[in-house]
Amino acid sequence: MTLPLFFFYVFSVIxxxxxxxxxxxxxxxxxxxxxxxxxxxxxxxxxxxGAEFLAxxxxxxxxxxxxxxxxxxxxxxxxDFASLRSGMLAYAPIGIVVGAILLIELLLVGGSYMLAPSLxxxxxxxxxxxxxxxxxxxxxxxxxxxxxxxxxxAVLLVAMIGAIVLTLRHKPNVKRQDVGKQTSxxxxxxxxxxxxxxxxxx
Amino acid sequence: xxxxxxxxAYLAPAYPELLLAVGAIVLLLGGVFFSENRxxxxxxxxxxxxxxxxxxxxxxxxxxxxxxxGFIVDGFARYMKFLVLGGSxxxxxxxxxxxxxxxxxxxxxxxxxxxxxxxxxxxxSANDLMTLYVGLELQxxxxxxxxxxxxxxxxxxxxxxxxxxxxxxxxxxxxxxASLIYGFTGLTQLDxxxxxxxxxxxxxxxxxxxxxxxxxVAFKISAVPFHMWTPDxxxxxxxxxxxxxxxxxxxxxxxxxxxxxxxPFGPVTDDWxxxxxxxxxxxxxxxxxxxxxxxxxxxxxxxxSIGHVGFALVGLSAxxxxxxxxxxVYMAIYVGMTVxxxxxxxxxxxxxxxxxxxxxxxxxxxxxxxxxAIIAIVMFSFIGLPPLAGFFAKWQVFLAxxxxxxxxxxxxxxxxxxxxxxYYLRIVKVMYFDEPQSEFAAAPAxxxxxxxxxxxxxxxxxxxxxxxLYNAAHAAAGSLF
Numbered sequence: 001m002t003l004p005l006f007f008f009y010v011f012s013v014i015x016x017x018x019x020x021x022x023x024x025x026x027x028x029x030x031x032x033x034x035x036x037x038x039x040x041x042x043x044x045x046x047x048x049x050g051a052e053f054l055a056x057x058x059x060x061x062x063x064x065x066x067x068x069x070x071x072x073x074x075x076x077x078x079x080d081f082a083s084l085r086s087g088m089l090a091y092a093p094i095g096i097v098v099g100a101i102l103l104i105e106l107l108l109v110g111g112s113y114m115l116a117p118s119l120x121x122x123x124x125x126x127x128x129x130x131x132x133x134x135x136x137x138x139x140x141x142x143x144x145x146x147x148x149x150x151x152x153x154a155v156l157l158v159a160m161i162g163a164i165v166l167t168l169r170h171k172p173n174v175k176r177q178d179v180g181k182q183t184s185x186x187x188x189x190x191x192x193x194x195x196x197x198x199x200x201x202x
Numbered sequence: 203x204x205x206x207x208x209x210x211a212y213l214a215p216a217y218p219e220l221l222l223a224v225g226a227i228v229l230l231l232g233g234v235f236f237s238e239n240r241x242x243x244x245x246x247x248x249x250x251x252x253x254x255x256x257x258x259x260x261x262x263x264x265x266x267x268x269x270x271x272g273f274i275v276d277g278f279a280r281y282m283k284f285l286v287l288g289g290s291x292x293x294x295x296x297x298x299x300x301x302x303x304x305x306x307x308x309x310x311x312x313x314x315x316x317x318x319x320x321x322x323x324x325x326x327s328a329n330d331l332m333t334l335y336v337g338l339e340l341q342x343x344x345x346x347x348x349x350x351x352x353x354x355x356x357x358x359x360x361x362x363x364x365x366x367x368x369x370x371x372x373x374x375x376x377x378x379x380a381s382l383i384y385g386f387t388g389l390t391q392l393d394x395x396x397x398x399x400x401x402x403x404x405x406x407x408x409x410x411x412x413x414x415x416x417x418x419v420a421f422k423i424s425a426v427p428f429h430m431w432t433p434d435x436x437x438x439x440x441x442x443x444x445x446x447x448x449x450x451x452x453x454x455x456x457x458x459x460x461x462x463x464x465x466p467f468g469p470v471t472d473d474w475x476x477x478x479x480x481x482x483x484x485x486x487x488x489x490x491x492x493x494x495x496x497x498x499x500x501x502x503x504x505x506x507s508i509g510h511v512g513f514a515l516v517g518l519s520a521x522x523x524x525x526x527x528x529x530x531v532y533m534a535i536y537v538g539m540t541v542x543x544x545x546x547x548x549x550x551x552x553x554x555x556x557x558x559x560x561x562x563x564x565x566x567x568x569x570x571x572x573x574x575a576i577i578a579i580v581m582f583s584f585i586g587l588p589p590l591a592g593f594f595a596k597w598q599v600f601l602a603x604x605x606x607x608x609x610x611x612x613x614x615x616x617x618x619x620x621x622x623x624x625y626y627l628r629i630v631k632v633m634y635f636d637e638p639q640s641e642f643a644a645a646p647a648x649x650x651x652x653x654x655x656x657x658x659x660x661x662x663x664x665x666x667x668x669x670x671l672y673n674a675a676h677a678a679a680g681s682l683f
Binding site: 145151155 | 207223227230268269270272273308310313314317320321324332333336337339340343344346347350351353
C-alpha cells in the first residue's frame with residue numbers, strides 16, 4: 001500500500017465517520033466540533049488530490065471562520081435541539097428523496113467525466129500542469145479577471161456599508177473607553193487630599 | 203495572460219469608473235472620520251464628484267475593450283453613461299435640502315448612490331455575462347439598502363425587503379439564463395456568443411437561456427409581468443429615493459437589455475422580438491389601466507414609469523438601429539421629465555408634511571402657479587402632446603415600429619397612450635379647477651432651479667436640445683449595429 005493511498009483511507013474514513021457523528025451527536029456543540037473534524041479531513045483529501053489552494057481555503061474559511069461562527073451561534077442561542085429532533089422521522093422520506101437526487105446527479109456528473117471527458121468541455125482558461133494551482137489562480141485572478149475581482153470587492157463593500165447603515169444604532173449615554181483621555185489624566189484631577197480628623201471619618 | 207494594468211494609460215476608457223470608485227471610497231472614509239452631521243457636505247461633494255466624472259468622460263473620450271473583453275466602452279455606452287450620471291446627480295441634488303425631512307441625513311446615503319451609479323456604469327459597459335452580473339449586483343445591493351435606509355419606518359423597510367426578495371429572485375433567473383447560455387455556447391463574452399449563435403442551428407437551450415436572461419433584466423426595468431415590486435417600492439421609499447429609482451437605474455437596465463438583444467442575440471432577432479413585443483404591450487396596457495385607480499402620486503408615477511418602459515420597448519421591438527436610437531432618445535427625455543416631476547413633488551410641503559396624494563394638489567394653481575405649471579407641463583409631456591419633449595420621444599419609437607411593420611404594436615401603443623391621458627389630465631384638473639385646501643411652504647432654491655431648467659427644456663425641446671440629442675442617440679445606436 002502506497003503512502004498517498006494510506007492517507008486517503010485515513011482521511012476518508014475519519015471524514016465519513018465524523019460526518020455521521022455530526023447528525024448523530026446529542027450535544028450540538030459536539031456536532032459542530034465533529035463538523036470541524038470533517039472539514040479538516042476533507043481539506044486533507046483536497047491536498048492529496050493536488051488542490052492545495054482549495055484545501056487551505058477550506059481550513060481558513062470554513063474551519064477558521066464559518067465553523068467558529070456556528071459554534072458561537074449554537075452556544076449563544078438557546079435552541080431546544082431535542083424538540084427540533086423530534087420531527088426527524090417525519091422529515092426522513094423527503095430527506096431520502098433529496099439525498100437520492102443528489103446521488104444521481106453526482107453519478108451523472110462523475111459518469112460523464114469518466115465515460116466521455118470531451119463532453120465536459122474545456123474551461124475558459126487552459127490549465128498549466130507545471131504550475132501549482134495557487135499560482136495559476138492568482139495569475140488569472142489578477143490579470144484577466146482583475147476587473148471582476150475588484151467589482152466583487154465593491155459589491156462586498158456595499159454589503160458592509162448596508163449592514164452597518166441598517167443595523168448600527170448610536171446609543172447615547174454609553175460609556176466608551178477613550179485611551180487618550182485616560183492617559184492624559186493628571187494626578188490633580190483624579191485624587192484629592194483630605195485631612196481626616198481623628199475619630200470622625202469622612 | 204495579458205494585463206491592462208501594465209500602464210495607467212491603457213485604462214483610459216475606464217477612467218470615469220476608476221474616478222467614481224476611488225472618489226466614493228475617499229468620501230466614505232471622509233464621512234466616517236468627520237461624521238457628526240456632515241451628511242450635507244458629503245452629499246455636495248458627491249454631486250461634485252459625479253460632475254467631475256462627467257467631465258472626465260467628456261475630456262477623455264477613449265473607446266475600446268478592456269480587461270480581456272469584459273468591459274467595453276463604445277458610443278452607446280458613453281451616451282447611456284451620461285444619462286445615468288445625469289440622473290444620479292439630479293437625484294442627489296433633489297435630496298440635498300429635503301434629506302433631513304425624509305430621514306436621509308446620513309452620509310452613507312450619498313455614498314450608496316455613488317456606488318449604485320458605479321454599478322450602473324459597469325452594467326452599461328458590460329461585455330461579458332460575468333461583468334454584467336457584477337455590475338447588476340453592485341447596483342441592486344446599493345439600491346436595496348437605499349430603499350430601506352429609513353429603517354424605523356415600517357413602509358420603507360417593507361419596500362426595502364420586498365425589493366430585496368424580488369430582486370434576488372430576478373438575479374436567480376438571470377444567472378440561470380446566463381448559465382444556460384454558457385452551457386450551450388461555452389462562452390461568456392457577449393461579442394463572441396454572437397459568433398457561436400450565427401454559426402450554428404439555433405438551439406432550444408440557448409433560446410431558453412436568452413428568455414431567462416431577458417426576464418431577469420425585465421425585473422430591473424420593471425416591465426410587466428415583472429413589475430409587481432414597483433408601486434410598493436416607489437410608495438414606501440422616501441420620495442428623493444423614489445426619484446433616484448425612477449431615473450438612473452431604469453436607464454442602466456434599459457441599456458443592458460438593448461446590449462443583450464442587439465449584440466449576442468442579433469442573429470436570432472425573431473426570437474427575442476416576440477419577448478420584447480409582449481413585454482412592451484403588457485407594460486403599456488397594464489400601466490394605463492392600473493394607474494387610473496391610484497390616489498397616491500408616487501404609486502401613480504410608478505405605473506407611469508412602467509408605461510414609459512413599455513413605450514421605450516416599442517422602439518427596441520423594431521430591432522433596428524432606428525429603434526434603438528428611439529429608445530436612447532426616449533430614455534433621455536424620460537429622465538428629464540421624471541426629474542422635473544419629482545422636483546415639483548418635493549417642493550410641495552404643507553403643514554402635514556410632503557404632498558403624497560392627488561387630492562392634496564387641489565387648487566395648487568392658485569397657491570403656487572409656477573409648480574402647478576411645471577407639473578402640468580410634465581403631465582402633458584407624459585401624455586405626448588405635440589410641442590413638448592414627450593411627443594418627440596413617442597413619435598420616434600412608434601415611427602421605428604411602423605418601419606419594422608409592427609403595426610399592431612404601434613396601434614396598441616397609441617391607444618394605451620390615449621387611455622393614460624385620463625389619469626395624467628386628472629392631476630391637471632385637480633390642480634387647476636379644484637378649490638385650494640392647504641397652504642404650501644416655499645420651495646428651496648435648487649428645486650426651483652431644477653424645475654425651471656427641466657421645464658424649459660421640455661417646452662423648447664424641438665428648438666434647443668432636440669437635434670443635439672438626436673445626433674448623439676444616432677451615433678450611439680450606430681455603434682451597436
